[in-house]
Amino acid sequence: MPIDGMTIGFYVGVLVALWILYYSIAGFRGPRLRYAAVAEGPRCQGCGYILYEGGGENCPECGERIVSDRRILERPAPPTPPVAMALGIAVVLFPVVVAVGYPVAAALDQVWRGETGWWIKTSEGFIIISATVEGRGANRRTDGIELHVQKPSGMRDFWVDPTYRRIWLPKSGPVAINRAGILHARGIELSGANAYEIAEADEVVRDIDLMINNQWNDSYFGWDRKGRYLLDPDDRYGPFFWLPSYAGACVPVWLIVSVVFGWRLFRRYRRRMMAHREKWMSAAS
Numbered sequence: 001m002p003i004d005g006m007t008i009g010f011y012v013g014v015l016v017a018l019w020i021l022y023y024s025i026a027g028f029r030g031p032r033l034r035y036a037a038v039a040e041g042p043r044c045q046g047c048g049y050i051l052y053e054g055g056g057e058n059c060p061e062c063g064e065r066i067v068s069d070r071r072i073l074e075r076p077a078p079p080t081p082p083v084a085m086a087l088g089i090a091v092v093l094f095p096v097v098v099a100v101g102y103p104v105a106a107a108l109d110q111v112w113r114g115e116t117g118w119w120i121k122t123s124e125g126f127i128i129i130s131a132t133v134e135g136r137g138a139n140r141r142t143d144g145i146e147l148h149v150q151k152p153s154g155m156r157d158f159w160v161d162p163t164y165r166r167i168w169l170p171k172s173g174p175v176a177i178n179r180a181g182i183l184h185a186r187g188i189e190l191s192g193a194n195a196y197e198i199a200e201a202d203e204v205v206r207d208i209d210l211m212i213n214n215q216w217n218d219s220y221f222g223w224d225r226k227g228r229y230l231l232d233p234d235d236r237y238g239p240f241f242w243l244p245s246y247a248g249a250c251v252p253v254w255l256i257v258s259v260v261f262g263w264r265l266f267r268r269y270r271r272r273m274m275a276h277r278e279k280w281m282s283a284a285s
């Protein structure tokens with residue numbers, strides 16, 4: 001599975017943002033003490049000195065007046081709502097669920113999609129035959145075929161119609177997939193074609209014919225082809241979020257698992273918040 005730097009950067013960035021969110025939420029949760037109480041007792045808000053039981057009105061260390069209600073000094077920070085934690089778990093669970101789903105997907109040929117391309121060298125450059133397929137192995141079926149013909153003026157793209165065995169030429173419409181048709185797509189008439197051009201046309205016809213009959217060379221389909229990028233790789237942004245083709249089927253599972261984890265976190269938070277209120281808020285004033 002190709003794991004590119006941009007995707008890793010995305011995950012790290014999201015987790016750092018959630019980490020900041022966690023501390024932001026914690027920071028906004030009511031007035032916090034400058035020095036939180038420790039097990040031995042509350043602490044002076046001026047210097048942090050631990051105020052043991054039975055002390056006077058002022059801090060023995062710095063002399064600052066101690067708040068009259070010791071309970072306020074003893075009160076720990078309220079629990080932080082687990083918003084950032086729940087989101088962080090959901091973010092991390094996504095690639096985990098997709099990875100765990102792989103053995104399941106591997107057993108189901110029909111969930112795979114693939115694409116392939118190979119080329120024939122010509123005097124003008126290349127003829128590239130590319131195709132998309134559904135399924136893999138014996139269950140692989142041709143989904144679409146494209147022909148890309150390189151000419152001195154640039155690349156020309158043609159759609160192959162697998163049902164009618166024709167290719168569509170932008171100006172002259174459909175031509176049959178045969179020697180004359182392929183030559184026509186290259187702008188060469190059969191009567192004027194040389195032996196190489198005829199051999200190249202025949203090779204293209206043979207390859208397309210194999211594809212239409214789902215006779216594939218399995219070496220054309222590497223593991224890394226059985227998926228797609230969420231954002232297609234290009235010169236400006238690079239590859240981003242490579243997803244195996246079955247990843248879409250993992251989304252409901254991911255949502256359920258994320259909600260279950262989040263729900264448990266919030267339930268635990270509610271319990272802790274209730275205990276906090278009972279102990280520190282209800283009796284006060």
Ligand SMILES: [Zn+2]
Pocket residue numbers: 044045046047048049059060061062063064
């Ligand atoms: Zn002090």
